[in-house]
Amino acid sequence: MKRLLSLLLVLVATACTPYHLVPAGKVEFSGKDAVTETPVAWNGRNHDAVFTWTQDGPDLQNMIFHLAIADGQTLATSLDMESKLNPLMVLAGKVPDEISFRFQRTMTEPEIADLFAASMGKVTGTPVATTNLRPSTLGGQPGFRFDYSFTGKDEVKRQGIAVGAVVDAKLYLVHYYGTELFHFAKTRDSAEQVIAAFKLKKG
Amino acid sequence: MISRRAFNAGLCTCLSGALTACVTHQTGPTTGMADVPVGYRPNPASDEAGLWMALDKVEKVVKVAQARIRDKAINELISGMMCRLTGDHCGDIRSYVMRVPLFNANCAPNGAVQVYSGLLLRSSSESQVAAILGHEFGHFLKRHSLQRMRDARDRGDFMAFFSLASGVSLNNLAMMLAKLGQMHFTRDHEREADSVGLQLMADAGYDPFAAAEMWKRLIAEREAGDVEENFDVFTSTHPAPSERIETLTRLAEQRGRPKNPAPDRLAEALAPIRGILLADEINLGHFKQTKKLLDLLLADGRNPGEILHYKGELHRRRGTGGDEAIALGFYHEACESVGAPPESFRQVGLMRWRRGEKQQAREYFHRYLTVKPDAGDREMIKSYLMGA
Structure with a gap:
């Protein structure tokens, strides 16, 4: 009985976080008016308003797409603390002392990099450092690029790159990270090609 | 057993x-x-x-x-x-x-x-x-x-x-x-x-x-x-x-109180890393508690520029209502106080830039890069200066 229960739990957990094949070639991000091309296949997962790809597993490397983040939105739905509040508790004045870090259409590039670091820090549970912020392009649109790094709670150092642009007052941010020891370098070229091929349909 | x-x-x-x-x-x-x-x-x-x-x-x-x-x-x-x-x-x-x-x-x-x-x-x-x-x-x-x-x-x-x-x-x-x-x-x-x-x-x-x-x-x-x-x-x-x-x-x-003054070396030992610790607090997103903490630290009187900067950061991160103006006020105050980090100058520059006040923005960007020539975002800041 216990084994059956364990199996059910595994199945439920898996069902909640499904990965699917992202084949090599053209990839369209549904509902986001964005496309790219990848030279290799990935395991993809659309969750939390974020598109996440990995090759060897999410603990080893991830390519992440935050697309069309509008003014006032968080980088991921799970980071929106206010949306989780119980309306009855709010009416009773019982609001937790917790704010969300949100994108604002007037943000400058250093402020977006800061928003990213703060948001990623919430997700990873450890401080995230950004550096080498400089002008760049994404999908042919003027934007920015920076490097980042963090050490997870598993004590594994990870490094990453991020490229973004604000188009029509919406933030498009694509980033890639992997273990500093091996997986970042292993898939970096593919990730760079995905970033280079990224396009907005409107752009 | x-x-x-x-x-x-x-x-x-x-x-x-x-x-x-x-x-x-x-x-x-x-x-x-x-x-x-x-x-x-x-x-x-x-x-x-x-x-x-x-x-x-x-x-x-x-x-x-x-x-x-x-x-x-x-x-x-x-x-x-x-x-x-x-x-x-x-x-x-x-x-x-x-x-x-x-x-x-x-x-x-x-x-x-x-x-x-x-x-x-x-x-x-x-x-x-x-x-x-x-x-x-x-x-x-x-x-x-x-x-x-x-x-x-x-x-x-x-x-x-x-x-x-x-x-x-x-x-x-x-x-x-x-x-x-x-x-x-x-x-x-x-x-x-x-x-x-x-x-x-x-x-x-x-x-x-x-x-x-x-x-x-x-x-x-x-x-x-x-x-x-x-x-x-x-x-x-x-x-x-x-x-x-x-x-x-x-x-x-x-x-009773000690006969001789109690040793107090904490502020000096903590000074080199206090900015990192303040940033960690801001990252928690606990606005009201952090605001109170910063008020307490400001009242302690040590490196007020550093505390004022993070009060600005706290409001900028929340970004609702009049937070932008409040944050700018704190950044300006920090720039004129002891202990302000270089980022105070950058933030004043960025907010002035956003308002279209390019000349003032340029002045603060220059001050930022003068104090921190190896800043991790210097290329971005330089691009503002070239475009200003």
């Missing part, structure tokens, strides 16, 4: 208590065990040796953790304070300063002390830190973790025996009663640690009144954030904060 599983459960309970229970955990009166002697090592065949072995493993992880702050000044201060507080036990204690934005510390039975950065940031004097370290050493000296482990094991044994003898399976009520007993036990330990800690800090030349002051600061911060203490006389692991303040004040009055 107790089963391996039961022992492990007890051990886990104890480890959890040993490593997280501290300033925010409470215990009670004396337990009748002798104080830990200097240079003590447990009998290898004892349950205590098992506890030490597990904690030695934890310490190995802590020693190399990325979250460990390796800054020389703050580590030397904390190690020195522990020696000052513990006297002959100095050789039994090893201190680790951890980058964790929480008000906490602990002293494991094997002598490993962890001091969280959130505790250091919140303390306005070395004596306040000494009050907490003395309290934690009190747990060590009185072997509270071992007692908690044995208490948990004994309660488990009793419940198992009751279950077998009566043929009645343990129900929720029995479990709850056991838990209530355990909570009362830990509250007694905390009271004892408070008392021992205060005597130790007074003996070491620190100001014993700082113990209650520390709690008052913490309560002010929590009240600002509407954090309910959730104290319940039956289930809380800690005595009520009001009780602690009252008791600590009474004990301090018995000891």
Whole structure:
């Protein structure tokens, strides 16, 4: 009985976080008016308003797409603390002392990099450092690029790159990270090609 | 004989208590065990040796953790304070300063002390830190973790025996009663640690009144954030904060102020890393509590420019209503105050840039890059200057 229960739990957990094949070639991000091309296949997962790809597993490397983040939105739905509040508790004045870090259409590039670091820090549970912020392009649109790094709670150092642009007052941010020891370098070229091929349909 | 599983459960309970229970955990009166002697090592065949072995493993992880702050000044201060507080036990204690934005510390039975950065940031004097370290050493000296482990094991044994003898399976009520007993036990330990800690800090030349002051600061911060203490006389692991303040004040009055000025090297040792710790607090997203904390630190008067900068950061991050204007005001104020980080100039520049005030923005961008020529975003800032 216990084994059956364990199996059910595994199945439920898996069902909640499904990965699917992202084949090599053209990839369209549904509902986001964005496309790219990848030279290799990935395991993809659309969750939390974020598109996440990995090759060897999410603990080893991830390519992440935050697309069309509008003014006032968080980088991921799970980071929106206010949306989780119980309306009855709010009416009773019982609001937790917790704010969300949100994108604002007037943000400058250093402020977006800061928003990213703060948001990623919430997700990873450890401080995230950004550096080498400089002008760049994404999908042919003027934007920015920076490097980042963090050490997870598993004590594994990870490094990453991020490229973004604000188009029509919406933030498009694509980033890639992997273990500093091996997986970042292993898939970096593919990730760079995905970033280079990224396009907005409107752009 | 107790089963391996039961022992492990007890051990886990104890480890959890040993490593997280501290300033925010409470215990009670004396337990009748002798104080830990200097240079003590447990009998290898004892349950205590098992506890030490597990904690030695934890310490190995802590020693190399990325979250460990390796800054020389703050580590030397904390190690020195522990020696000052513990006297002959100095050789039994090893201190680790951890980058964790929480008000906490602990002293494991094997002598490993962890001091969280959130505790250091919140303390306005070395004596306040000494009050907490003395309290934690009190747990060590009185072997509270071992007692908690044995208490948990004994309660488990009793419940198992009751279950077998009566043929009645343990129900929720029995479990709850056991838990209530355990909570009362830990509250007694905390009271004892408070008392021992205060005597130790007074003996070491620190100001014993700082113990209650520390709690008052913490309560002010929590009240600002509407954090309910959730104290319940039956289930809380800690005595009520009001009780602690009252008791600590009474004990301090018995000891009196130190005859010579208490050492206070905290601000100097913390200065090189305080900006990092303030940023960690901002990243928590606890607006009201952090605002209160920054007000307290500003009132302390040390490097006000640094605190004003992070008040600006707090409002900018929230970004609602008039936060933009408030943040800009704090950044400007920071730029004219002692201790402002270079990023204050950058933020004024960015906000002026956003408003289309290019000339002023340019001035502040220049000031930023002059103070911090190797800034991680210099290429971006230079692009603004070229476009301005």
